[in-house]
Amino acid sequence: MKAFSRLKDFFKKHKWSYILGLFWLLTVDMIQLLIPRILGNLTNDFQNNTLTSNGVIKYSLYIILTGIAIGVGRYFWRIYIISNSRKLEYHLRRELFDHLLTLSPNYFSTHKTGDLMSHATNDINAIRMAMGFGIIMMVDSLFIIALSLFMMVRSTSLKLTIMAVINLPIIIIITRRFGNTIYNRSKTVQSAFSNLTEFTQENFAGIRVIKSFVQEDLVSENFYEVNKDNMKKNLELVKVSGIFRPLLEFIFSISLLITIFFSGKEVIKGNISLGDFVAFYSYLGLLNWPTRAVGRVINVLQRGLASMDRLNIILEEKPDIIEISNPIQVPSIKGKIQFKDVSFKYPNTNHNALENINFIIEQGKTLAILGRTGSGKSTIVNLLLRLYDIEEGSIFIDDIDIKSLSLKTLRENIGYVPQDNFLFSQSLKNNIAFAFDEEVPDEMIYEASKMAEVYDNIMDFPMTFDTVLGERGVTISGGQKQRTSIARALIKNPPILIFDDSLSAVDTETEEKILNNLKSLTKNTTTILISHRVSTIQSADEILFMDNGKIIERGKHDELLELNGLYKNLYDKQLLEEKIKK
Numbered sequence: 001m002k003a004f005s006r007l008k009d010f011f012k013k014h015k016w017s018y019i020l021g022l023f024w025l026l027t028v029d030m031i032q033l034l035i036p037r038i039l040g041n042l043t044n045d046f047q048n049n050t051l052t053s054n055g056v057i058k059y060s061l062y063i064i065l066t067g068i069a070i071g072v073g074r075y076f077w078r079i080y081i082i083s084n085s086r087k088l089e090y091h092l093r094r095e096l097f098d099h100l101l102t103l104s105p106n107y108f109s110t111h112k113t114g115d116l117m118s119h120a121t122n123d124i125n126a127i128r129m130a131m132g133f134g135i136i137m138m139v140d141s142l143f144i145i146a147l148s149l150f151m152m153v154r155s156t157s158l159k160l161t162i163m164a165v166i167n168l169p170i171i172i173i174i175t176r177r178f179g180n181t182i183y184n185r186s187k188t189v190q191s192a193f194s195n196l197t198e199f200t201q202e203n204f205a206g207i208r209v210i211k212s213f214v215q216e217d218l219v220s221e222n223f224y225e226v227n228k229d230n231m232k233k234n235l236e237l238v239k240v241s242g243i244f245r246p247l248l249e250f251i252f253s254i255s256l257l258i259t260i261f262f263s264g265k266e267v268i269k270g271n272i273s274l275g276d277f278v279a280f281y282s283y284l285g286l287l288n289w290p291t292r293a294v295g296r297v298i299n300v301l302q303r304g305l306a307s308m309d310r311l312n313i314i315l316e317e318k319p320d321i322i323e324i325s326n327p328i329q330v331p332s333i334k335g336k337i338q339f340k341d342v343s344f345k346y347p348n349t350n351h352n353a354l355e356n357i358n359f360i361i362e363q364g365k366t367l368a369i370l371g372r373t374g375s376g377k378s379t380i381v382n383l384l385l386r387l388y389d390i391e392e393g394s395i396f397i398d399d400i401d402i403k404s405l406s407l408k409t410l411r412e413n414i415g416y417v418p419q420d421n422f423l424f425s426q427s428l429k430n431n432i433a434f435a436f437d438e439e440v441p442d443e444m445i446y447e448a449s450k451m452a453e454v455y456d457n458i459m460d461f462p463m464t465f466d467t468v469l470g471e472r473g474v475t476i477s478g479g480q481k482q483r484t485s486i487a488r489a490l491i492k493n494p495p496i497l498i499f500d501d502s503l504s505a506v507d508t509e510t511e512e513k514i515l516n517n518l519k520s521l522t523k524n525t526t527t528i529l530i531s532h533r534v535s536t537i538q539s540a541d542e543i544l545f546m547d548n549g550k551i552i553e554r555g556k557h558d559e560l561l562e563l564n565g566l567y568k569n570l571y572d573k574q575l576l577e578e579k580i581k582k
């Protein structure tokens with residue numbers, strides 16, 4: 001139960017709702033326990049011929065009143081306890097989401113999104129069930145069992161009571177066993193169904209590839225397998241759940257049989273009244289649900305506990321990137337960048353992604369980085385943004401070590417156009433203004449998209465800047481996506497701009513226009529341009545040519561051509577390609 005200590009503050013805050021909920025729950029239980037007694041007394045009055053018409057009205061009123069009281073009470077305990085469990089679910093999801101936002105990208109590269117989603121849904125649901133229905137079932141069943149047994153003994157005798165309930169523990173054991181099997185099989189049904197939906201979704205999303213490779217038959221065959229597996233898992237579940245209820249009913253009916261047989265004999269002998277027999281029989285009926293609930297409650301609490309343990313592991317995960325306690329406050333960043341003797345290895349790898357990197361970019365200058373794929377270009381940017389921390393060397397902005405700046409100051413002052421150009425399933429307007437918490441004037445959005453040469457494309461869409469992207473929204477081309485994410489970086493007007501291979505999906509003419517726009521915008525902006533194309537970067541103030549994590553050539557375009565090395569080689573190749581294309 002230590003696992004739940006994280007929820008201490010939540011329980012403290014909501015203790016009154018829990019107390020009131022439990023109060024109503026126990027009130028309903030006590031009222032329920034009155035019904036068998038009312039029926040018993042009614043039977044006795046019948047048997048003794050003492051029932052008058054007023055008596056009939058009196059008993060009818062009792063039944064109606066208890067019915068109303070039970071209804072009202074149930075409403076209140078649901079409102080208090082079930083609402084609390086929903087609030088708990090909300091609280092935990094929020095805590096988990098906010099916590100995940102603090103973790104570094106490395107955490108997400110080593111943990112599957114599907115697993116995190118399952119913690120956010122299945123585990124939190126299991127905790128909600130344990131802290132809602134789990135608590136209710138536990139209190140309710142124990143209370144009803146204790147009071148019903150007490151009333152049964154009072155109505156007849158201890159001996160008859162023991163005989164009537166002797167087989168009920170079997171129900172608890174069976175509910176536990178079957179409950180677990182049913183739960184496990186339901187999980188496999190869920191996972192088979194999610195395989196089925198995933199398979200269907202992926203194949204219809206990739207329908208063009210399937211058709212162009214003429215693979216319809218293979219896909220149909222694979223679908224047959226996945227569909228069959230789903231049916232098999234459902235049948236396995238039906239086999240157990242089909243036996244479960246009838247078996248419980250059968251065991252319970254043995255108790256009823258014992259009661260009728262032995263208590264009936266006592267009635268015939270005149271040792272107990274007919275009314276007491278009816279009350280006894282009705283109390284036994286009341287035990288039907290709580291005995292099943294005891295088995296279920298143990299399962300629900302166990303699952304809740306296991307889920308809380310799993311959630312605690314994530315919530316206790318510490319972010320890799322930690323801010324120092326008193327970061328240096330800077331009024332504004334100018335944009336000088338320096339890498340000094342930087343070497344870096346990604347976590348869980350054993351080779352250096354960067355080795356002894358040194359460069360300085362003065363404010364307003366442009367540094368270009370070129371090199372083969374996997375040579376370490378994006379790693380330089382990852383380190384500048386502090387998505388990973390270095391252990392060897394230092395990185396400075398305006399001569400301040402970036403580890404001494406707050407993460408907010410550092411990242412807010414960098415306009416970053418990532419390689420994957422990820423856009424959210426929202427309107428283009430919201431995507432471009434993503435960096436701002438408050439509403440941004442439309443003019444700013446238009447200006448940034450003009451700079452990124454995407455304005456005309458967006459104006460051609462029927463909903464222009466209100467066009468929603470994503471699965472059910474419009475899909476835009478790779479080049480339009482790239483330019484939208486350039487607009488998203490430019491609108492911030494940051495002192496440092498980074499383009500990580502961000503012009504690869506646009507033609508050379510548009511590329512030239514964007515670069516010219518940037519020149520006019522970015523007089524004081526320090527720019528890092530990563531590219532595979534020499535045409536993109538040839539006017540940079542310094543070009544780094546990288547290979548295998550090292551800078552192997554550096555200088556201006558002309559200087560590098562004179563070196564007659566790898567840069568010149570690449571330049572000649574690309575020039576030839578251009579000529580052939582033309």
Ligand SMILES: Nc1ncnc2c1ncn2[C@@H]1O[C@H](COP(=O)(O)OP(=O)(O)OP(=O)(O)O)[C@@H](O)[C@H]1O
Nearest residue numbers: 109346349353371372373374375376377378379380
């Ligand atoms: N998150 C990561 N974990 C482990 N290794 C990584 C990670 N990201 C990159 N690497 C490795 O680090 C090296 C440098 O990668 P990087 O992404 O910086 O190359 P790049 O020059 O930007 O390549 P590209 O031109 O294809 O974008 C590569 O060997 C790559 O496999």
